Amino acid sequence: MEAMTFIQIDPTNAFQLFLVGLVGGMVSGFIGSGGAFVLTPAMMTMGVPGIVAVASNMCHKFPKAIVGALKRHKYGQVDWKLGIAMGVFAELGVFVGKQVMTAVQSAYGDVGTSLYVSAVFIVVLGIVGTFMLRDAWRMYRAERAGQDVHTHKVTRVARYLQSIDIRGTMVYFPSLKAPMSVLFIAPLGFATGMLAATIAVGGFIGVPSMIYLLGAPALMASATELVIAFVMGLGGTIFYALDGAVDIRLAMIILAGSLFGVQIGAIGTTYVKDHAIKLVMGLIMVIVLFSRFFYVPGYLAKLGRISPLDPDTAATLKWLGDGTLVLALAVGGLAVMWALIAGMAEHRKQHEALAALDGVED
Numbered sequence: 472m473e474a475m476t477f478i479q480i481d482p483t484n485a486f487q488l489f490l491v492g493l494v495g496g497m498v499s500g501f502i503g504s505g506g507a508f509v510l511t512p513a514m515m516t517m518g519v520p521g522i523v524a525v526a527s528n529m530c531h532k533f534p535k536a537i538v539g540a541l542k543r544h545k546y547g548q549v550d551w552k553l554g555i556a557m558g559v560f561a562e563l564g565v566f567v568g569k570q571v572m573t574a575v576q577s578a579y580g581d582v583g584t585s586l587y588v589s590a591v592f593i594v595v596l597g598i599v600g601t602f603m604l605r606d607a608w609r610m611y612r613a614e615r616a617g618q619d620v621h622t623h624k625v626t627r628v629a630r631y632l633q634s635i636d637i638r639g640t641m642v643y644f645p646s647l648k649a650p651m652s653v654l655f656i657a658p659l660g661f662a663t664g665m666l667a668a669t670i671a672v673g674g675f676i677g678v679p680s681m682i683y684l685l686g687a688p689a690l691m692a693s694a695t696e697l698v699i700a701f702v703m704g705l706g707g708t709i710f711y712a713l714d715g716a717v718d719i720r721l722a723m724i725i726l727a728g729s730l731f732g733v734q735i736g737a738i739g740t741t742y743v744k745d746h747a748i749k750l751v752m753g754l755i756m757v758i759v760l761f762s763r764f765f766y767v768p769g770y771l772a773k774l775g776r777i778s779p780l781d782p783d784t785a786a787t788l789k790w791l792g793d794g795t796l797v798l799a800l801a802v803g804g805l806a807v808m809w810a811l812i813a814g815m816a817e818h819r820k821q822h823e824a825l826a827a828l829d830g831v832e833d
Contacts, residue, residue, distance in 0.1 A: 496732025533704025554698025564664025600756030
């Protein structure tokens with residue numbers, strides 16, 4: 472297999488990586504996701520091969536995931552039984568996904584893995600981003616109409632799956648408040664791990680499947696996903712490290728920035744409505760999608776799948792890809808800061824109004 476290519480990290484690159492981690496952490500804390508759909512493309516934009524970006528991202532995520540899981544466990548939001556069950560099957564998916572990635576690396580080199588990761592990102596972000604924007608619009612309209620959009624409702628599919636009793640496979644999960652066959656858990660966990668090993672993002676499958684197919688409340692699904700992310704991240708780091716694909720420098724710098732950013736993002740969620748969070752998430756996904764799209768012709772040309780690109784065309788496509796990614800990071804960072812500043816201003820107004828009311832009563 473072709474040797475992995477690691478980028479040179481100088482003070483400028485280190486600062487850029489820390490900044491990317493900071494913004495990625497802000498987005499992660501704000502939308503309740505790992506933020507890898509921003510971090511992985513950002514590393515690739517800086518010249519990191521796709522397989523190294525995915526492996527290093529998985530390495531940076533699992534310490535953060537277990538810290539988050541333990542913190543949310545204090546509030547009773549984590550279903551450890553479901554998280555471990557899905558995590559075990561997800562680990563199998565990670566192993567298979569890693570084999571696919573290394574096979575692509577062996578056959579087509581670093582460029583091949585970058586093309587593969589970009590193609591998967593384009594498809595996944597296109598589907599999930601569109602769904603998020605549509606869901607944000609529906610939620611906004613429902614809130615405007617005075618409808619309750621926060622009460623958890625078990626879907627018809629989840630109720631049906633919970634009603635199927637397959638002897639010897641049934642396990643009671645607290646988050647579902649019902650027994651569920653592990654035969655239904657297995658494919659969902661496997662798919663989550665497979666996607667995580669490909670683009671370092673498994674929550675796109677894990678969280679929606681727990682909500683819509685298994686019947687878990689959204690709050691518990693997002694918290695339980697942290698357990699799955701820890702299991703996948705730890706196993707994926709080991710699998711990829713054995714092939715020399717983990718760049719610990721990238722992982723540690725990104726983690727350092729992310730730990731700061733996630734605190735800021737988490738505070739921002741206190742002051743915004745659910746539809747605004749989904750709107751920001753959907754917008755970032757669509758923008759990142761276009762960023763990856765602009766790189767695809769260059770990868771295809773390097774692999775000889777299309778005619779070599781004119782130098783001016785190649786430079787323009789790279790500029791568009793870089794610029795679009797910067798736009799995605801800017802949208803994420805500014806959205807979080809706007810929510811934080813606006814929320815603090817609203818909180819101050821409420822505090823002043825209460826103080827004035829107390830003064831009148833006195």
